[in-house]
Amino acid sequence: MQTLDAIIIGSGFSGMYQLYSLRDKLGMTAKVLEAGSGVGGTWFWNRYPGARCDSESHTYMYYFSKEIIQEWEWSERYPQQPEILRYLNFVADKLKLRSDIELDTRMSQAHFDEATNRWHVKTENGKEYNAQYLITAVGCLSSANMPKIKGLSDFKGKWYHTGQWPHEGVDFKGKRVGVIGTGSTGIQAIPVIAASAAHLTVFQRTPNYSLPARNAPLTPEFKKYAKEHADDIRKIMTTNTNGHGFYIEDKSALEVPEDERLKAYEKKWEQGGFQFRALYRDILTSAEANETAAQFIRNKIKQIVKKPEVAELLADIDHPFAAKRPPVDSHYFETYNRDNVSLVDIRKAPIECITANGIKTTEHEYPLDIIVFATGFDAMTGSLVKLDVTGRNGRTLREYWHAGPRTYLGLQIPGFPNMFTITGPGSPSVLCNMPPAIEQHVEWITRCIKHMRDKGLDCVEVPESSGDAWQAEVDAAANATLLPKVKHSWYLGANVPGKPQVFMPYAGGLSHYRDICEEVIQDNYRGFEFHAAR
C-alpha cells in the first residue's frame, strides 16, 4: 500500500491541474488514477467523427500558466478532438505530470477511515493507496447513456456509442448508417458521417436549435492578439456569467424594435457560435424574449432545409432556445439537403426494437449496417455514483444520492470528509466554458488544503445543513431561468430512465458563483467544518 497526501481520479483538464497544484505549488505527494491508457479525460474517449469543442480555442485552455499560453498554438477557431488531446499531452509533458499519473488504472473502491481521517483506495489492477484527500476529477459528461432498446444483441451490424469510440476509427464508406440522438454530439457527427456513408438515417426524438459555428483556421493576427491580450481575455472569462470570452449584453430583447433585433440576430448568426445567445440579457429568463431568438432560428432552419416536410420536423421545437444546451454546428441543417440523408421522427413513431437487420419503429423497419448512439451521458452524477465510494458511517455515495445529488457548492458532499469533487453537481461548470470553471475549483480546493496544512487541521467536511442550504440556492437560481422548463433535459437527469429529477448545475452564473466561493473563504470557510489532528 502506498501512502500519499492525495489521490486524484481522472487525468483530464481537472485532474492534471489539481495534480500540478498539490504537487508543485504545495509540495504534496499526489497521484492521479486514470482508467484510460492516455491522459485527456473526455477528449481521450470522445473520438467520434466531427468531435470538436464548441468553446473557442483561445478560451478552451488553461490560463494559470503564462508559459503554456505563449507556447501553445491553436490552428482553428474551434479546436477538434485530436488537437485538444495533443494540447493536454503537451501540458502533461510541460508540467512533467506523467510520473504521477497511473494510466490503465481504474479505481474500484474508496473507503473513508474515520479513525485516521484518511481514504483507503483500491484499483481494479490490484493497487492500494492510503491518502488524506480524495479528489474526483471525473468530468461531468463522461458516463455514457446507452438506452436499453430491446434486441440490440440481435443486431448483425456494428454499433457504437459516441463517448466510447474505437480508437482505430470507423469506416462508413458504402454503409447504411443510423444515428440515434440529435444533441451536440449527434449534430457534430451527422454531417461528417453523411459525407462518407452510402445512406444516413437520423432518428430524431427531440428537434434541437443549433447555431452555426463558422469554424475557420485562425489567422496569424488573431493568434498574436490572443497571446498579447491573454490577461484581458482571462479577465473577461472570469468575470462573466459563462466563462466564455465575451460578456452578455445588458439589454433586453424586448426593449429593441423588431427590425433592429432581427438585424442583430442576423449579424450574430453570421459571426457564429455562442455569442448569439449573449445578445440579450433576458434570453434565458423571459419566455417572451426567448421566443424572439427561438423564432429566428426556426425560420433559419426552414430557409436552409429545402425539403419542406424535413424542415418542418427539424424546426418543430417546443422548448425554449438554450434551455437545453444549444449545439454549435458545421453544416448540420444543410446536411438534410443531401440525397443520402433521411430523417425519422421517433417522437411520432418511437423505436420499438432493434432487429438483426436494423432499427424498427412502430411504423417501419430501417435496414442498417452501423448504428451510432449519440445518446449522451448520465451527466454530472453518473461518473461519481459509479465510483464505489463509502464515507462516514459506512454510507455509500449511491445510497446518499438515491433521491438526487446533495453537495455544498459542488465542492464537497455531506458525509464524505476530505473528499472534493471538481465540477461536482451544484457547481455552474456544465453551463459554462469548462476550463475557467475547472481552474476556479482546483484553485479553491488547493487553497482549502493549504489552509488546513497551515493550521494543522486534519479533516474538512460539510454538514447536511450546508448541503440542504446550497441545494435551495441551486433550485432558486434555476427557477429564476427558463432552464427547468425543459422536461427532457440532462440538466435535470431526465435523459436517464429512473434517475431522480433534480436540477443539478448552479445556474446563478460563474462570476457570481466565484464571488460566493470567495466570500465563503473570507468568512472562515463558512459552511465547512474542520477538525484538528488528533
Ligand code: NA7
Ligand atoms: P445530449 O445532449 O444528451 O443528446 C442526446 C440525444 O440523444 C438527444 O437528442 C436525445 O433525445 C437522444 N436520446 C437519448 N436517449 C434516447 C433514446 N432512448 N431514444 C432516442 N433518442 C434518445 O448528449 P450529447 O452527447 O449530444 O451532448 C452532451 C453534451 O456533451 C453537450 O451538451 C456538450 O456539452 C458535450 P431527447 O432530447 O432526450 O429527446
